[in-house]
Amino acid sequence: MKTILHLLKKEFAQFKRDRSMIAIVVLAPMIQLIILGYAANMDVRNIPMVVVNYDHSQHSRDLVDRFVNSGYYSILSYAESSSEIDSYIDRGDAAVALIIPKNFGNDLYAEKRPQLQLIVDGTETNTATTGMNYASMIISRYSQNIMVNRLDVSPGSQPAARVIPEIRIWYNPDLASRNFMIPGIVGMLLMVITINLTSLSIVKEKEIGTYEQLVVTPIKPYQLLAGKTIPFIMIGMADVILVLSVAFLLFGIPVKGSLVLLLFLSVIFLLTTLGLGLFVSTISRTQQQAMMTAVFFVMLPMIFLSGFVFPIENMPGFFQNISYLLPLRYFFEILRGIFLKGIGLTDLWDQALLLTLFGVAIFSMSALRFRKKIG
Amino acid sequence: MNAITVKNLTRKFGDFTAVDNVSFDVKRGEIFGFLGANGAGKTTVIKMLCGLLTSTSGNATVAGYDINTQPESIKRTIGYMSQKFSLYEDLTVSENLNFFGGVYGLNERDLNDRIAWAVEMAGLTDKKGALTGSLPVGWKQRLALGCALLHRPQVVFLDEPTGGVDPVSRRRFWDLIFTLAEEGVTVFVTTHYLDEAEYCNTIMLIHAGKIVAGGSPRQLKTEHIRYPMLEVNCTGIIESLNILQQQDWVIESSVFGTLLHVSVENEEAGSRKIKEVLSEHNITVHGIERIVPSLEDVFIHLTDKP
Numbered sequence: 001m002k003t004i005l006h007l008l009k010k011e012f013a014q015f016k017r018d019r020s021m022i023a024i025v026v027l028a029p030m031i032q033l034i035i036l037g038y039a040a041n042m043d044v045r046n047i048p049m050v051v052v053n054y055d056h057s058q059h060s061r062d063l064v065d066r067f068v069n070s071g072y073y074s075i076l077s078y079a080e081s082s083s084e085i086d087s088y089i090d091r092g093d094a095a096v097a098l099i100i101p102k103n104f105g106n107d108l109y110a111e112k113r114p115q116l117q118l119i120v121d122g123t124e125t126n127t128a129t130t131g132m133n134y135a136s137m138i139i140s141r142y143s144q145n146i147m148v149n150r151l152d153v154s155p156g157s158q159p160a161a162r163v164i165p166e167i168r169i170w171y172n173p174d175l176a177s178r179n180f181m182i183p184g185i186v187g188m189l190l191m192v193i194t195i196n197l198t199s200l201s202i203v204k205e206k207e208i209g210t211y212e213q214l215v216v217t218p219i220k221p222y223q224l225l226a227g228k229t230i231p232f233i234m235i236g237m238a239d240v241i242l243v244l245s246v247a248f249l250l251f252g253i254p255v256k257g258s259l260v261l262l263l264f265l266s267v268i269f270l271l272t273t274l275g276l277g278l279f280v281s282t283i284s285r286t287q288q289q290a291m292m293t294a295v296f297f298v299m300l301p302m303i304f305l306s307g308f309v310f311p312i313e314n315m316p317g318f319f320q321n322i323s324y325l326l327p328l329r330y331f332f333e334i335l336r337g338i339f340l341k342g343i344g345l346t347d348l349w350d351q352a353l354l355l356t357l358f359g360v361a362i363f364s365m366s367a368l369r370f371r372k373k374i375g
Numbered sequence: 376m377n378a379i380t381v382k383n384l385t386r387k388f389g390d391f392t393a394v395d396n397v398s399f400d401v402k403r404g405e406i407f408g409f410l411g412a413n414g415a416g417k418t419t420v421i422k423m424l425c426g427l428l429t430s431t432s433g434n435a436t437v438a439g440y441d442i443n444t445q446p447e448s449i450k451r452t453i454g455y456m457s458q459k460f461s462l463y464e465d466l467t468v469s470e471n472l473n474f475f476g477g478v479y480g481l482n483e484r485d486l487n488d489r490i491a492w493a494v495e496m497a498g499l500t501d502k503k504g505a506l507t508g509s510l511p512v513g514w515k516q517r518l519a520l521g522c523a524l525l526h527r528p529q530v531v532f533l534d535e536p537t538g539g540v541d542p543v544s545r546r547r548f549w550d551l552i553f554t555l556a557e558e559g560v561t562v563f564v565t566t567h568y569l570d571e572a573e574y575c576n577t578i579m580l581i582h583a584g585k586i587v588a589g590g591s592p593r594q595l596k597t598e599h600i601r602y603p604m605l606e607v608n609c610t611g612i613i614e615s616l617n618i619l620q621q622q623d624w625v626i627e628s629s630v631f632g633t634l635l636h637v638s639v640e641n642e643e644a645g646s647r648k649i650k651e652v653l654s655e656h657n658i659t660v661h662g663i664e665r666i667v668p669s670l671e672d673v674f675i676h677l678t679d680k681p
Contacts, residue, residue: 006477010466017465017506209461216425216455217478218447 003219007227029189029239033246036181044130048076050085050094057105063142072134085119095121096131182247183335184308186240190266191273194236195294198277202228203290221371229274240266256342265334265352271359272327278366282373302328327358378403378530378561384433386419393419395584401563406556408575409565416584417565421532425455438529454523454531460515464508468499468518471507479526493521513544533564549574569670582678592670600668600676602626603642607635607649608661615658629675636672
């Protein structure tokens, strides 16, 4: 136990003197949070739109107003004919063009089912799909309105039984990507910082030769293991608390569920990342190798396949299956669950169990390999 | 009793045999010099003895403990200083000493005594708070030795401790080694400075993984070079060397600075023949003198053999 304390004291004395490392551990999470919180906004607002209105009726103007008032669209320009649309879209000035045919208003009232044409620039798929969804929502609401109005003006007719869908979004009512991203950032940072610090601090000692000096002392492998992981658990958890505080103070996103549960499951998740860090250290001789291995073979695949950026539901089946093998996936689900939904262990039992199983398996295998390399 | 006994120790790395069936003994309290060119296998032997590497076959004991079965006991009784400076450069002198003393399990009082001793020994009294990385190489090496000695080891392994150190610091370092040996510590040191080898009680020469000779410096010089060695002072050293190497009566010849060392069967006849053959090639011979071979002569003699 005393030996472990000596190792911890040494590790923190070195850390204290490494100003660039302190900067990385404190500033990197903030920068990530601010960039992903502000810039990586996947919400679609103010889509630039060109309107070609052949109708010029009250109804068509009404429809265009609805597009503008929704907040999702802004009118870039009114064009005289549809032939002008090409240049707007080609230059990328407009993402959507709305073409309202002649007699749109009259046809609507004559129940002739008038056709509207919507042209969407598909190069940015995210904007395109979201834009299309918004447009069809606006148009269908508009037509519903007209129908209801007509029922009102002709009281004699029988009102048809109809269901008007009312969509209500739970947990993230503004559909702000920030709310989705920030719990993800907690997981990502925890992973990046602990995998890197663990593997680099071991490989650095190999590189400068102090590792050998440690191995000839009576330090036991488990003591070295503790000395090389406990400091990073502490730093990792400090970063989690830092990120949670900034998320609350800067973005006003509080943790809805139990903070204690969140922190506890974060420690469980650290079993996985510390294990991976140890593993990387056993296969790397230089810090560069360790860094590259950790980034390209461990962290990026995990981040991409665990639903941090791309929803898992949209992946091909093969990759969906792979994502079940990634503990980060479960941790993301846990984070978002506790953070946004405020759910507890009863609802997150499966994820917590799998996270623990993976963590224990990965950590013990890496620890064994680490031990063997020393002995 | 021997501090170290090595029997048929072998270490292979794939097909390459780094240490090939090596056997020797080191007496308690002696300074044991392990000599060899780079890559001869010196460090591999040390690493096996310290428990940093496992042996492929063979056996050895250090301070009475078996390297294959009791590595943990060995770790408590030895000190080790590697070829590469390996203390924490980003810790201060006293932080390094505290850390290594701590992991060797010294209690607080003992630790403070030993740190005071080590600082005194290494001449670092004023530098306790200095960052280790800021010290000159010679000072770092003395600090490393201090760290390796905190727990009063019976056997100390020093792997090229004076590499890259200036002559004054080298001499000072060797004075520390003499003091240790006087106190009864066994010092196992590798070097490729042959003047340092002269300081050792026993020398073992390793070449391509095999022990080629061993004994006291005097024994090595007298037993292995049986023919008279002549030092030739002449013009055109390289040309002369080429000429002499073609003569069948020349046993061995090599360049030493601006002089040639030539061994022949008979001092007088050899001396005469050298003058004759060099004069034929218009080379002026300033003088020929019989010398006591140095360890370097022995080293070249032993390792040049095909």
